[in-house]
Amino acid sequence: xxxxxxxxxxxxxxxxxxxxxxxxxxxxxxxxxxxxxxxxxxxxxxxxxxxxxxxxxxxxxxxxxxxxxxxxxxxxxxxxxxxxxxxxxxxxxxxxxxxxxxxxxxxxxxxxxxxxxxxxxxxxxxxxxxxxxxxxxxxxxxxxxxxxxxxxxxxxxxxxxxxxxxxxxxxxxxxxxxxxxxxxxxxxxxxxxxxxxxxxxxxxxxxxxxxxxxxxxxxxxxxxxxxxxxxxxxxxxxxxxxxxxxxxxxxxxxxxxxxxxxxxxxxxxxxxxxxxxxxxxxxxxxxxxxxxxxxxxxxxxxxxxxxxxxxxxxxxxxxxxxxxxxxxxxxxxxxxxxxxxx
Amino acid sequence: xxxxxxxxxxxxxxxxxxxxxxxxxxxxxxxxxxxxxxxxxxxxxxxxxxxxxxxxxxxxxxxxxxxxxxxxxxxxxxxxxxxxxxxxxxxxxxxxxxxxxxxxxxxxxxxxxxxxxxxxxxxxxxxxxxxxxxxxxxxxxxxxxxxxxxxxxxxxxxxxxxxxxxxxxxxxxxxxxxxxxxxxxxxxxxxxxxxxxxxxxxxxxxxxxxxxxxxxxxxxxxxxxxxxxxxxxxxxxxxxxxxxxxxxxxxxxxxxxxxxxxxxxxxxxxxxxxxxxxxxxxxxxxxxxxxxxxxxxxxxxxxxxxxxxxxxxxxxxxxxxxxxxxxxxxxxxxxxxxxxxxxxxxxxxxxxxxxxxxxxxxxxxxxxxxxxxxxxxxxxxxxxxxxxxxxxxxxxxxxxxxxxxxxxxxxxxxxxxxxxxxxxxxxxxxxxxxxxxxxxxxxxxxxxxxxxxxxxxxxxxxxxxxxxxxxxxxxxxxxxxxxxxxxxxxxxxxxxxxxxxxxxxxxxxxxxxxxxxxxxxxxxxxxxxxxxxxxxxxxxxxxxxxxxxxxxxxxxxxxxxxxxxxxxxxxxxxxxxxxxxxx
Numbered sequence: 001x002x003x004x005x006x007x008x009x010x011x012x013x014x015x016x017x018x019x020x021x022x023x024x025x026x027x028x029x030x031x032x033x034x035x036x037x038x039x040x041x042x043x044x045x046x047x048x049x050x051x052x053x054x055x056x057x058x059x060x061x062x063x064x065x066x067x068x069x070x071x072x073x074x075x076x077x078x079x080x081x082x083x084x085x086x087x088x089x090x091x092x093x094x095x096x097x098x099x100x101x102x103x104x105x106x107x108x109x110x111x112x113x114x115x116x117x118x119x120x121x122x123x124x125x126x127x128x129x130x131x132x133x134x135x136x137x138x139x140x141x142x143x144x145x146x147x148x149x150x151x152x153x154x155x156x157x158x159x160x161x162x163x164x165x166x167x168x169x170x171x172x173x174x175x176x177x178x179x180x181x182x183x184x185x186x187x188x189x190x191x192x193x194x195x196x197x198x199x200x201x202x203x204x205x206x207x208x209x210x211x212x213x214x215x216x217x218x219x220x221x222x223x224x225x226x227x228x229x230x231x232x233x234x235x236x237x238x239x240x241x242x243x244x245x246x247x248x249x250x251x252x253x254x255x256x257x258x259x260x261x262x263x264x265x266x267x268x269x270x271x272x273x274x275x276x277x278x279x280x281x282x283x284x285x286x287x288x289x290x291x292x293x294x295x296x297x298x299x300x301x302x303x304x305x306x307x308x309x310x311x312x313x314x315x316x317x318x319x320x321x322x323x324x325x326x327x328x329x330x331x332x333x334x335x336x337x338x339x340x341x342x
Numbered sequence: 343x344x345x346x347x348x349x350x351x352x353x354x355x356x357x358x359x360x361x362x363x364x365x366x367x368x369x370x371x372x373x374x375x376x377x378x379x380x381x382x383x384x385x386x387x388x389x390x391x392x393x394x395x396x397x398x399x400x401x402x403x404x405x406x407x408x409x410x411x412x413x414x415x416x417x418x419x420x421x422x423x424x425x426x427x428x429x430x431x432x433x434x435x436x437x438x439x440x441x442x443x444x445x446x447x448x449x450x451x452x453x454x455x456x457x458x459x460x461x462x463x464x465x466x467x468x469x470x471x472x473x474x475x476x477x478x479x480x481x482x483x484x485x486x487x488x489x490x491x492x493x494x495x496x497x498x499x500x501x502x503x504x505x506x507x508x509x510x511x512x513x514x515x516x517x518x519x520x521x522x523x524x525x526x527x528x529x530x531x532x533x534x535x536x537x538x539x540x541x542x543x544x545x546x547x548x549x550x551x552x553x554x555x556x557x558x559x560x561x562x563x564x565x566x567x568x569x570x571x572x573x574x575x576x577x578x579x580x581x582x583x584x585x586x587x588x589x590x591x592x593x594x595x596x597x598x599x600x601x602x603x604x605x606x607x608x609x610x611x612x613x614x615x616x617x618x619x620x621x622x623x624x625x626x627x628x629x630x631x632x633x634x635x636x637x638x639x640x641x642x643x644x645x646x647x648x649x650x651x652x653x654x655x656x657x658x659x660x661x662x663x664x665x666x667x668x669x670x671x672x673x674x675x676x677x678x679x680x681x682x683x684x685x686x687x688x689x690x691x692x693x694x695x696x697x698x699x700x701x702x703x704x705x706x707x708x709x710x711x712x713x714x715x716x717x718x719x720x721x722x723x724x725x726x727x728x729x730x731x732x733x734x735x736x737x738x739x740x741x742x743x744x745x746x747x748x749x750x751x752x753x754x755x756x757x758x759x760x761x762x763x764x765x766x767x768x769x770x771x772x773x774x775x776x777x778x779x780x781x782x783x784x785x786x787x788x789x790x791x792x793x794x795x796x797x798x799x800x801x802x803x804x805x806x807x808x809x810x811x812x813x814x815x816x817x818x819x820x821x822x823x824x825x826x827x828x829x830x831x832x833x834x835x836x837x838x839x840x841x842x843x844x845x846x847x848x849x850x851x852x853x854x855x856x857x858x859x860x861x862x863x864x865x866x867x868x869x870x871x872x873x874x875x876x877x878x879x880x881x882x883x884x885x886x887x888x889x890x891x892x893x894x895x896x897x898x899x900x901x902x903x904x905x906x907x908x909x910x911x912x913x914x915x916x917x918x919x920x921x922x923x924x925x
Contacts, residue, residue, distance in 0.1 A: 037448055037451075138635070139635050142639045143638060143639055146638070146642075147392075148448050149388075149392065149393075149394050149448065149451070150638055150642065152394065152448060152451055153394065153583065153587065153634070153638060154634075154635055154638055156396065156580050156583075156634075157584075157630075157631040157632075157634035157635045157638070158631065158635065159631070160577075160580065160627045160628070160630055160631030160634070161627070161631030161632055161635070162631075163627060164624065164625055164626075164627040164628030164631065165628060167623050167624065167625065168619065168623075168625060168628070172623065274576075275459075278455065278456070278459070281452070282456070285449075285452060315467045316463075316464075316467060318459065318460065318463040319460045319463045319464050319467065322456040322457070322459045322460040322463075323456070323457075323460045325452070325453060325456040326438075326441060326453065326456070326457070329441055329442055329449055329452075329453055330441045332449075
């Protein structure tokens with residue numbers, strides 16, 4: 001291996017690592033606020049790529065039907081839950097089903113108007129983000145107080161459902177979106193692609209935006225309060241359902257942005273999200289599902305390991321990345337003191 | 343109807359099924375048998391012990407690939423590859439277990455996802471494993487020279503193994519280690535106090551689940567006669583967990599129920615869904631996922647409890663309360679039992695227990711009292727071994743306790759109760775009490791699974807009954823522990839502590855939350871125990887309860903000893919009055 005290959009691999013690893021980093025941050029966020037280990041995170045990434053690719057191929061994205069299906073199920077759930085209180089039923093419907101309906105309309109409108117790339121991207125992000133409240137309402141809200149283990153099994157079930165729906169609405173074909181920029185820059189002897197610079201800039205921008213959100217906005221503070229002490233936050237008037245829904249929605253938005261970044265780099269299939277999300281997971285676990293900066297570092301490390309192992313032992317790339325989790329867990333088990341859940 | 347008759351009917355149906363069912367259903371039943379084995383492991387791991395694995399399919403693959411590779415490429419007999427496969431699974435399961443189980447609940451499932459994925463890719467990548475096309479030509483199993491070539495023959499082999507596994511796991515759950523496993527969900531403090539090592543127990547359960555999956559894989563390879571990585575992927579691993587959740591963990595039969603329902607549902611959906619949707623694909627996962635979410639929201643114990651509704655539970659006859667266990671010789675009256683000398687515990691800058699000294703002599707009832715925040719509970723935890731003292735010495739029967747584990751302390755003859763009652767809600771009263779005698783039994787997991795533990799069991803249950811009679815709750819022996827009122831639950835805790843044959847009984851706020859009549863009964867019981875030679879140290883803040891009961895009082899305030907002596911003298915002490923009344 002010479003310097004130029006190493007530099008290329010590093011660039012590759014950093015690009016993927018940056019995307020895993022965004023996913024890791026979303027996972028830490030959802031876990032801290034709701035104790036849910038959010039396995040379906042990767043599905044948001046896959047749905048984003050497939051939606052945008054459908055727009056580019058001039059097809060009506062299957063996302064429309066996915067959103068309508070979600071909205072219909074949520075409506076049904078709210079009717080069952082609030083059958084005796086019509087006022088609350090309508091409010092609950094507005095919070096969890098309306099975003100899906102609006103997003104479906106937007107996607108359809110953008111398709112029908114043959115709108116430009118920017119509008120397609122915007123519609124895609126809105127569509128995927130609006131799945132957040134519906135998924136939280138349907139799967140997690142009724143079991144919000146259950147043990148972590150039950151929540152984890154629910155997560156896996158949601159992953160199953162979303163993957164199956166992905167196959168149903170997007171088909172088994174893989175897709176790749178066109179790059180935001182095709183330009184490359186020479187940096188000394190090596191070429192840096194504009195797309196990877198975009199990924200870095202985006203990631204840094206998003207991390208800063210998240211930091212500001214948590215530090216200065218009321219919603220951000222509410223989420224931090226819930227993460228620190230669920231009962232305490234509830235006592236000062238922060239609804240745990242609202243906080244949970246908000247965190248999953250943010251995770252969906254982050255997933256959508258990650259999808260925009262990864263779409264031009266890799267071919268994504270309806271079931272690709274799982275592995276992509278899990279790589280973010282390995283990073284998040286390095287941070288003990290608690291620390292944002294360590295999770296980010298861990299995710300970038302995963303990207304680098306993946307890039308270099310695809311050079312040295314490409315057939316074993318996935319094996320190496322996922323086996324990496326074991327020494328990490330071993331290290332964590334020596335450094336964490338375990339407190340019993342009473 | 344007696345449950346035994348029901349089991350006999352089920353076994354008879356299994357026995358004649360291949361004679362009357364069409365071949366397609368025999369194949370299906372074979373798979374149900376194989377899946378039941380894996381689901382059984384998960385019922386034990388998830389339903390009973392409160393841990394989860396999504397990677398069971400990988401252990402199935404480990405069993406299948408070990409035998410496939412060794413038989414096709416090295417000419418091993420299947421009967422030799424079985425112990426080899428089990429050995430490999432044991433090592434991997436053990437290593438994964440000790441790495442992840444000592445930590446919080448969610449690390450094990452995450453590790454099993456990662457391990458499931460990496461093993462799947464490994465099986466698909468290694469060339470001598472045949473890559474993703476797999477290995478063909480796996481030889482059949484032969485028993486005494488009879489080759490099991492036909493599916494209907496292999497059927498009997500599979501179901502014999504399944505029934506044997508169900509029998510072993512049911513035996514295990516109803517035994518000394520089984521009671522410890524069933525208590526794992528409660529958290530570790532209580533079982534540690536009775537000498538159970540929770541980490542070791544969890545690892546053992548995880549390994550058992552892995553071994554069952556491995557056996558299923560070995561059977562699969564010799565049934566199919568070829569292997570490829572597809573059935574061992576993470577999706578299959580999730581489906582196994584689904585079977586365990588659907589069936590439920592209230593009985594080992596939940597595994598068979600779950601495996602049957604899911605297999606039938608999957609077959610049916612795989613026919614139906616492509617017709618509705620108009621294209622082929624794994625659409626059944628949508629239905630499975632939705633069903634799983636709904637189950638976890640509305641029927642977290644699975645479907646079996648709904649069926650068990652129709653089967654009356656047989657009350658098991660308990661052995662007569664003969665005294666078969668060894669007993670300690672109690673120390674003579676007034677000889678020193680516990681000697682706390684300048685014990686100190688600091689949490690960072692906070693001194694919770696500040697150089698406290700006091701002693702307890704044999705056949706004495708001593709009360710440790712003080713207002714809230716006085717350091718009583720910390721002091722109590724130092725003695726019981728739940729916390730380690732920063733400095734000083736705590737001697738029990740001449741032995742230093744500081745630095746010892748809760749389990750060693752329990753062995754020395756110290757037993758405790760808990761301020762917040764810690765009974766296992768899913769066990770009967772007598773089983774809860776028998777948990778206290780854990781250290782007095784010797785039979786481990788293997789002996790219990792194979793029912794080589796009859797004498798040990800009879801002795802433990804007899805002792806539990808004897809203690810229940812001693813505290814006056816023998817009539818409630820078969821009730822679910824959670825069905826008793828708080829006052830009786832507290833007394834069950836005392837019976838459980840007594841079952842460990844202690845010299846010193848540590849009671850943590852035994853009167854908290856009790857009604858007046860219940861307090862009277864409790865006081866009477868403690869006095870009775872004293873008369874029988876027991877030494878008691880109790881932490882309380884209910885002055886009235888303590889006054890008429892104890893021989894001596896030790897008063898703590900702000901971590902320091904404020905006074906000690908006879909109850910009346912302490913009550914008259916102006917410093918104590920000030921601490922309590924603030925006057």
